[in-house]
Amino acid sequence: MFWDKAKECMPRADLEQLQLERLQSTLYRVATHVPFYRKKFKELAIDPDGFSSLEELRKLPFTTKDDLRNNYPYGLFAVPLRDVVRLHASSGTTGMATVVGYTRNDLKNWSDMVARILTATGVDADDVVQIAFGYGLFTGGFGLHYGAERVGASVIPISSGNTKRQIQILQDFKTTALVCTPSYALLLADTMMAMDININTLQLKYGLFGGEPWSEEMRTEIKNKLGIIATDNYGLSEVMGPGVAGECSYCNGLHINEDHFIVEVINPDTLEPVTPGELGELVFTTITKEAFPVIRYRTRDLARLMPEPCPCGRTFQRMTRVIGRTDDMLIIKGVNVYPLQIESILFDIEGTEPHYQLIVEREGRLDKVTVLVEVVESIFFDQMKKQRQLVELIKKRLATELGIGVDVKLVEEKTLERFEGKAKRVIDKRKL
Ligand code: DLL
Numbered sequence: 001m002f003w004d005k006a007k008e009c010m011p012r013a014d015l016e017q018l019q020l021e022r023l024q025s026t027l028y029r030v031a032t033h034v035p036f037y038r039k040k041f042k043e044l045a046i047d048p049d050g051f052s053s054l055e056e057l058r059k060l061p062f063t064t065k066d067d068l069r070n071n072y073p074y075g076l077f078a079v080p081l082r083d084v085v086r087l088h089a090s091s092g093t094t095g096m097a098t099v100v101g102y103t104r105n106d107l108k109n110w111s112d113m114v115a116r117i118l119t120a121t122g123v124d125a126d127d128v129v130q131i132a133f134g135y136g137l138f139t140g141g142f143g144l145h146y147g148a149e150r151v152g153a154s155v156i157p158i159s160s161g162n163t164k165r166q167i168q169i170l171q172d173f174k175t176t177a178l179v180c181t182p183s184y185a186l187l188l189a190d191t192m193m194a195m196d197i198n199i200n201t202l203q204l205k206y207g208l209f210g211g212e213p214w215s216e217e218m219r220t221e222i223k224n225k226l227g228i229i230a231t232d233n234y235g236l237s238e239v240m241g242p243g244v245a246g247e248c249s250y251c252n253g254l255h256i257n258e259d260h261f262i263v264e265v266i267n268p269d270t271l272e273p274v275t276p277g278e279l280g281e282l283v284f285t286t287i288t289k290e291a292f293p294v295i296r297y298r299t300r301d302l303a304r305l306m307p308e309p310c311p312c313g314r315t316f317q318r319m320t321r322v323i324g325r326t327d328d329m330l331i332i333k334g335v336n337v338y339p340l341q342i343e344s345i346l347f348d349i350e351g352t353e354p355h356y357q358l359i360v361e362r363e364g365r366l367d368k369v370t371v372l373v374e375v376v377e378s379i380f381f382d383q384m385k386k387q388r389q390l391v392e393l394i395k396k397r398l399a400t401e402l403g404i405g406v407d408v409k410l411v412e413e414k415t416l417e418r419f420e421g422k423a424k425r426v427i428d429k430r431k432l
Pocket residue numbers: 090133138139140209210211212213214232233234235236237238241242243299301321322325
């Protein structure tokens with residue numbers, strides 16, 4: 001199903017022409033209204049009017065989270081506040097929040113983009129959509145909300161938290177589509193199992209998950225436990241919020257809304273583009289946003305582009321799931337490791353629960369990682385010998401697949417913290 005087939009299936013040549021035109025007007029907009037970009041363009045001798053091909057994008061400066069922070073709160077807005085009708089903020093993991101704004105037209109485009117990803121999953125006007133993302137400064141709740149209303153679905157703005165109430169509403173309101181973080185979906189599923197609720201009595205058909213990294217194994221687990229189609233949805237406040245990219249029902253990569261964003265993938269060390277299909281940092285340029293346009297925004301998110309066409313017919317390029325962030329990459333004995341790799345391996349091992357936490361400490365120049373893994377009760381209370389065998393097995397699997405040794409500790413079921421929003425898997429004890 002398509003929300004806007006003419007756009008989503010546009011021939012690439014037409015799309016590129018549209019991108020160029022929209023980029024030209026964005027450059028004009030920022031050079032005229034945002035002193036930060038005007039200054040940067042001047043320093044780099046960039047003439048925004050002389051921009052005649054998409055390849056020239058590479059000449060433009062990057063924008064980073066620090067640039068946003070340095071211009072807190074409204075310094076990068078390209079319209080006066082009287083034209084801004086919504087503000088959101090991203091707290092990030094550290095430091096000062098960054099503020100983002102939307103004009104009425106930005107909100108219309110945003111809800112259209114979210115409507116596309118909901119439709120691509122299968123959601124339509126007959127669906128009842130339970131939005132269990134936080135409403136507030138976080139873009140997740142409101143972003144999905146407006147998109148779901150745009151589709152014409154019946155929207156339940158329950159927001160995050162209060163798991164028992166979520167479950168009651170899932171049952172009573174006959175929810176057909178659940179929208180939340182993947183870790184919260186799993187928590188809901190596990191709580192329902194503990195309450196002996198038969199999943200077949202629910203009307204759930206779809207789950208749209210996002211806001212945090214998750215593995216393919218976690219998808220399978222959620223699909224099996226809830227009996228639904230589960231799609232991955234990606235976005236970030238600085239670029240817009242949810243709706244930047246989302247999966248179609250083939251569940252094999254996320255289509256990027258390329259008529260609104262130009263995507264690049266760069267090597268985060270050299271800042272040069274990677275060869276197509278190679279892993280690197282996602283960089284987005286917004287080309288329709290009025291209030292808060294960003295040029296070559298460095299996301300810190302690592303993914304690959306999938307240039308080959310998708311069987312669904314959409315011509316928008318896909319990206320793979322985000323496998324991690326440049327800033328949550330751990331260097332253990334010189335090897336780059338992402339928490340998600342560890343998650344995939346744990347899912348494979350019988351007796352371990354899909355709940356884990358990584359404790360990172362620094363020994364000398366290298367990171368030392370201890371993986372805390374929840375194990376089912378029967379194993380936890382089993383003989384020491386069996387526990388030791390399991391620890392050895394996990395260590396061995398991690399060592400073979402990651403190429404390094406890490407410490408493993410088994411913990412009792414339900415002892416690690418659960419999250420209603422984004423899960424925090426890494427406890428960083430390094431004093432850097
Ligand atoms: O998390 C927007 C969003 C809300 C997307 C709901 C999808 C669904 P921020 O709070 O600004 O915005 O956080 C953005 O979260 O840079 C990624 O690191 C991470 N992230 C978001 N979606 C995914 C995903 C929202 N599907 C940051 N997979 C991004 C992996 C994701 N990471």
